[in-house]
Amino acid sequence: MSRSNSQANLEARRNLLKLGTCGAMTNATFLSTLMHLKMTSAVMADGPSIAPTGGYKALVCLFFNGAIDSFNVLTPFGTTQGDARYSEYASTRSGAALKRSLAWDGAWTGTDYGYLNPIVDSSAAGGTGRTFGLHPRFTYLKEMYDAGHATMVANCGSLVVPLANNNDYNNNFKVKPIGLFSHPDLQKHWQTAVPTSRNQVKGWGGKMMDLFTDPALAASQSNVYSAISTAGQSLLLTGNRINPYSISNVTTGVPNGGAVLSAGFTAPTDPQNAPYGNLPGNAYDRIYTKVQRDFASQTYTDILEKTSRDSSVGARDAAAAFQTAFLGTNGDLPPAPSVQFPTTGLGTSLNAVARAISIASNPSAAAPLKQDRQIFLVQVGGWDHHASVIANQDNMIPLIDNGLKAFYDFLISKNMLDKVTLFSISDFGRTFSFNGSGTDHGWGGNPIVMGGAVNATAGNNRIWGTYPNIVLNTSGTGIDRGRGVLIPQTSSDLYHADICRWFGMPANRLNEVLPNIGNFPYQGGSKPIGFLNYT
């Protein structure tokens, strides 16, 4: 199928989808074009496609790789008993505790790590009325919270079934996630939403995009732009058909790593009929191009060789297509965002995301880069702060805060704050207790959500979930597994479910991407948690 053919099919299929005649017909057409078994099984496994409504929407997952100590991102601040007291936090965390205020604590000795930013969990917004502390270097995040455009979900983590306390944990009939406290296991769980397995190869984001994209275009270009990672391979964004496209965080030019044979390779039209002598370049490029043209159609019985070939050809064609679409018909780069992004890892990653969003959401954008739904992954690693957690977070959080601020300003400048939701994930929370320099592996943590869809108004915002009691309780009725490893009281499935619902997933189909969602009672009435606005 030539690209123009597939483009026509895309449009045709889109129209069919919008008319609600997807289902069997789509599958039948698709089956006839199947190239390999994987897709057969994939299409059989997928539910019917979902037609996006309400215009463009994008999710940006910010992955704090290594387990950010989020109990220093969101801390107790109160002064009265039972009010998430700061004094209890300070004594439990000891050397890992941040200072509340100059008046309360006096000055830091040595380096000044700043003072907590108080934020109000407003009872008028349905919160507890308590005050919490945001990390001292999250000054912009505090502004976003106060503006009603950012929030956090307290003590959220991977669970298979609700575990109310240690008694539940010790009940062998209640299944626990596999490999608790191990980085690679919990990283997988957050991305797959199947925490009982180590062998999951698909993420909930990719599975969801399987439903939101046209299955007929699985093997060609459409999914190149629907799931984009700035962090290489991404489990979260891998679905049955959706395979995340990697872009680089370059701030100029096309962020695609360069098409193979940038000087000589031209996308194949009719490989066998192309007159060989007319190929461009030198002998080496002619030979290589000829070999490349046959490459995609050869048979590879060795699965690893075939995967190697598929990766190579896929990257080659996707880069060429991405470049064509990215540059637009006139060969122009999309205008750089008017907002100045920092040149940090997160800043450049979000810059690349911002440019991709600019194109995809533009109603007049050149197809197929134009998308109705996109999901992105950006990653910042290095949070495994067993050592020097105070100093390390003091260095690293400003990079996050500044990156988020630039992205926030960009979305406002494009009038797209309501169209994009950024949410964080991380391996796990960290211990509430101190190890003499940092904190160790925990369980529940406090993820961040940012965007215009946050269910709040300016000056009237709240924290979601249940902020844990800081007086650690390792008894059967407590949630401390020891050393301040806290059993999450809000499942990451509920957290993801609100995000999926906002994105357009029907409530009765959440289990297709979050298979355990049925195990968790909703906390927000008809909504899983309720931190995002959707109907």
Add this chain to the structure above:
Amino acid sequence: MSKRFLSVARALTLFCGVLSSGQTLLRAADFAVATRDDVLVLTSKIQATQFLTHATFGATQVDIDALALQMRQQGTIAAASAWIDAQTALPASLHNPLERTFITQDYQFGSLWDRTGTSSANYTYVATVNGGTGTPGIDARNAFNRTRYRQHAWWHNVLAGEDQLRQRVAWALAQILAVGENAVNFNEEEYEGTVTNGPTAIAGTNGLRAHSRFNGLTNYYDIFVANAFGKYRTVVGKVTYHGIMGDWLSFRGNKRAAGGVFPDENYAREVMQLFTIGLNDLFDNGTARTNAQGVIPTYDADDIREYAQVFTGLGYGYGSYAPANGSLNPNSPYTGGVSTDPNGSVKFQVPMRMAPDKHDRGPKYLLNGLVLPSTSNTTGSPTNTDVNSEGPTHTEETANVEIDAALDGLVAHRSCPPFIVNRLIQRLVKSNPSKAYMARVVNIFKNNGQNVRGDLKAVVKAILLDPEAWQPIRVVYQRSPARFIVTTMGTEDSRLQEPVLTYTRFVRFFKSTAQYQKADAGVYPAAPVPAGNIIGTQFRLNSLDSTFDQSPYTQPSVFNFYVADYQPAGDVVNYVPSSRLQESSLFAPEFQLINAITSNTTNNFYRSISAGSRTETYLNFTGAQATSTNYENTANVTNVATESTRTVITYNFSYERSLLSDSTGPLGDAGSTARINALMEHLDMYLCGGTLSDSPGVDSFGNPVPGYRTSLKNAITAEVATAAPGGFTAAEINNIVRGAVMAIMTAPSFLVTE
């Protein structure tokens, strides 16, 4: 039967093992043969190529032909075994001394490491090239310049070292006990005393310390080089006591629990999860033991807390410990006595030492019922009464005994042999070793025959000589017409080659040479470069991380570049393995590095370097640092100089050219078909072990498409057919060879080894 035919019989027996069900042989290439001798020669070359691909960073044609000759004379396994023995007898090419030699060389050329002034606010630099002063010199303060020396040492040793097997095993171990350079303090240089110009500055008494912190990583890596054929327990012990690991996994300065502050659990967890026993209790064949709840975890969170208590009290190991006033500050050296060490800073050059007063005094309940009694227990045997008691301070010796006992217990754990063997096989031979292969090697790990557990020399030998390392490639001799057909077993016996290994194989096969040159006032002399501007024939390459997402010391975390059970999306996920494999899934770790960016940057890289050479220039910085003390950031360094040194690496395609252009006539004449065939067989045999795929297909227009080997041959033939009368120029022939080389470097049959 002549001796020669005996060896052929041996070779064929080796190839003709019983196929398990579900395995099909895939026909790869076939070669024309004229005589029985041809069969022997081709068979042995394929075996030698296959073996050396497992055991080295790449083999030259000379290496392969030499080993193939030995295989014909002695028998395949005997020759391979003798090769291993000869390799293990070679002296180790260590990385830390080489790194410092390179620094010294640069220093002596006046291009680096030369400064006046002692405070970071007062850096000024003068050059001493040829004794001159006053010319702007070069500043090595930039982290880029410091990290490159460990890269230089690694690339030079793996590309030029004779001890190929040792280097290859060291690289495998370095990916099991993985550290990365992106950590606080790993890239710092250190100066001492009043800095003066001149060679004395490098000696450590004045100026740059002989062992700066940034030299620590090569010292750590040398644990693997020195002990590649030693005992695994030795490796784990040296790693545990190394300051690099102490900082990397944050247990240096770990103190016994006190006042609500608990020992750091980082090392306790990873030494089990990654360095010894893994997550699941395993059978010797690598499969997981199960109970009613499923797989059985080897440890839980409580176990980690117990082990965390063991790894308390270690600090940097220099200075002398005075129990009367000794204390352990996690951010300070052992006793704070830097100046007592004549060799300069040795934070990472000597093992960490125990501050016994910081070591946990209570009992420790470890795996497999191992209990380390409280110091209050004078009987030496644990009782229930000392559960929470704490006795007197440990001595340095008794505290170290606890660490030793804990590590002994982990290496003695029944899951350690299969866990480590699986990883070693993945690095050396294949991604999915069978249960039978695992069990055979695990037996050797458990006991090398002389009651030694974890003898890496014996384990490596068992891995490389096991039938499963050979059987995936088979040959069939067919008469009339006489053909020599190569077949492969495919999926379950293959492995995607690591990107760095792909490159080292390229460099070594094409008999590359490398020259490290210096510029005069920013200008490099034209070739021939005068001797005075050549620092050495050295493979001083820098990190290739930005091309491959892989280079030495660039592991993003202790979880290495990829995890052992990674599955790329697509066919691998849906593949149902035969029952001979350990698991019901197929794994392909190296694919974790392959994505839309790296795939293209890698292919573009080979297109670029197949031009015949690559030059790496080292931009160094000079001048006063006016704007900031944050000299890690080049933006803060003023007066950026032109580069001062460069490595020019030249790849040699002369033999390949000679195959196309011999004395029988110009390329393009009637003899060309035979010459093209010769080139194809040469590249197929020596780079792909005769496995270059040739399975045709059908394109989306319904047209038949030839397989890779035929496709490449057709492309070359078509190019040769455009010959003008009189044939091609040397440059044109080189371009044809270059096209063939580019195609081979992209070929799945080269990238995936069997």
